[in-house]
Amino acid sequence: MLKLYGYWRSSAAYRVRIALNLKGLAYQQVPVHLVKDGGQQHGADYRALNPQQLLPLLVDEENGGVRVAQSLAIIEYLEEIFPVPALLPADPAERAQVRALALHIACDVHPLNNLRVLQYLSSELGVADEAKNAWYRHWVALGLAAVEEGLAAFDGRLSLGERPGYLEACLIPQLYNARRFNCDLAAYPRIVAMAARCEPLEAFQLAAPEAQADAQ
Amino acid sequence: MLKLYGYWRSSAAYRVRIALNLKGLAYQQVPVHLVKDGGQQHGADYRALNPQQLLPLLVDEENGGVRVAQSLAIIEYLEEIFPVPALLPADPAERAQVRALALHIACDVHPLNNLRVLQYLSSELGVADEAKNAWYRHWVALGLAAVEEGLAAFDGRLSLGERPGYLEACLIPQLYNARRFNCDLAAYPRIVAMAARCEPLEAFQLAAPEAQADAQ
Incomplete structure (x- = not known):
């Protein structure tokens, strides 16, 4: 198990x-x-x-x-x-493109906006809520803009052609967070379109935060 | 090329x-x-x-x-x-241990202390140098403590037994940064010992920041 x-x-x-x-x-x-x-x-x-x-x-x-x-x-x-x-393409160059986008989210967007970091900003540095939200949106905006450019190479397809995989498993949770913090998504049509293809799928529906037993 | x-x-x-x-x-x-x-x-x-x-x-x-x-x-x-x-072990469980430690450094330590983040703390949030250095050391201390515990499983060996690889390629640069910002390393004897085995090797010497043509 x-x-x-x-x-x-x-x-x-x-x-x-x-x-x-x-x-x-x-x-x-x-x-x-x-x-x-x-x-x-x-x-x-x-x-x-x-x-x-x-x-x-x-x-x-x-x-x-x-x-x-x-x-x-x-x-x-x-x-x-x-x-x-498979969740990654077979070709090493294509695998590298997927990993580079996923790592951009996992290294350069998400950790900066993690709960423990937001807590440190408030409690240790006395950052007010408004400035904290601006921080959050700043890193999301930079990150999603880079991913949006990176998705141009996919030309409207998912990372495995007709199937989602590693990339979408990282992107959709990041988009969920961005929406939760009211980030403006107008500048990321490729990301929004990719999410619209993934979110109705059972694998994504069952994984959604609100579908979990511990959701509050 | x-x-x-x-x-x-x-x-x-x-x-x-x-x-x-x-x-x-x-x-x-x-x-x-x-x-x-x-x-x-x-x-x-x-x-x-x-x-x-x-x-x-x-x-x-x-x-x-x-x-x-x-x-x-x-x-x-x-x-x-x-x-x-190879830079990763052959066994999937061992590969996973190496990647988990490397990703901890790459996701949960380094991005928080990256130049662009330190610049944001100063310029956008008006964080004073002393508090900024405390921020730096806070994330390094949390991260290295976790890596130190993780290294217990290696029992004094390098990640490929007698050879360094993926893990050491991530750890030694993080240690370089920690030293540069005067982080106290006394609590991380396994990390320091691993670095002492790697740093004299030509692959690490030639990669060191000060050995690069653009070093200032």
């Missing part, structure tokens, strides 16, 4: 839920509340499993109980262990 | 230089100055190559001029195109 430690609104956990669903893999979810108890990811139980104290974490009980942290490491692991259906 | 657009002090470019050297690949470097001209990465010439406007960028002229952004996407690409010597 695959066990996924996550949180309904964690963007990184949302990526992995999409990837698991796209591969048609069954998994058990274990909710870890990011706010309750001062953040359950810092509690001794979870910390013993994942010293990074971040979500998500995958535990593969069939494979000696291997524990994998970091959403993109988990997706790469799933791709290696369960290669069909 | 492989062409690497970078900057001597860019931590992400430093990772790729190490990876290229570990694989024994010849490459031509093209310096892009992150401060001069308002940041040459934002100039029209570089932006046309990489809409992400970040470093590094690899151009593989032998392979149709494919352009790959994002240091980890570049390293994965190199691993696929030039598999020997």
Whole structure:
């Protein structure tokens, strides 16, 4: 059995839920509340499993109980262990384009707007809500603009032609966050069109934050 | 020919230089100055190559001029195109451990302390230098503590046993940054020991910021 430690609104956990669903893999979810108890990811139980104290974490009980942290490491692991259906294209140059866009979201957009960072801005640096929201939208706008340009190469197709994969598993959660913080999306028609093709699919519907058992 | 657009002090470019050297690949470097001209990465010439406007960028002229952004996407690409010597272990569970630690550095430490973020803290949020340095050290301390725990599994070995690879290519540049900002490293003996084994190696020496032609 695959066990996924996550949180309904964690963007990184949302990526992995999409990837698991796209591969048609069954998994058990274990909710870890990011706010309750001062953040359950810092509690001794979870910390013993994942010293990074971040979500998500995958535990593969069939494979000696291997524990994998970091959403993109988990997706790469799933791709290696369960290669069909693939989430990455076969050609190395195309794989690199997908990874470069996914990593742009995972490294240069999302971590800057993660809950712990927003908390630090407020509590340690005394940043007011308005300036914090401007920070949020600034990094989203820069990031989505770059992804929008990168999507030109896909010419209206999904990253696997007619199928979504690794790229869409990263993009749709980022777009969910952008909408949640009322970012203006008018400048990103390719992203919005790609999301419109993915969001009705069952793999994405079942992975959506509001569809999770721990959603509030 | 492989062409690497970078900057001597860019931590992400430093990772790729190490990876290229570990694989024994010849490459031509093209310096892009992150401060001069308002940041040459934002100039029209570089932006046309990489809409992400970040470093590094690899151009593989032998392979149709494919352009790959994002240091980890570049390293994965190199691993696929030039598999020997490998920078990742062969076993999927071990690969996942390496990627999870590398991604922790690349997603959850480095982007928070990137030049553009420090500039935003100063110029947009009016954060004073002292608080900015505390911010820097805060994310480094959290990140290195997690990596230190993760290294326990390696039991004093390098990530490929006697050889460094993907993990060390990410860790040593992060340690370089930590030293540059006077972060206290006493709590990370495994990291320091791993670095002490890597830093004398030619692949790391030749990749060091101060060894680059554009170093100032």
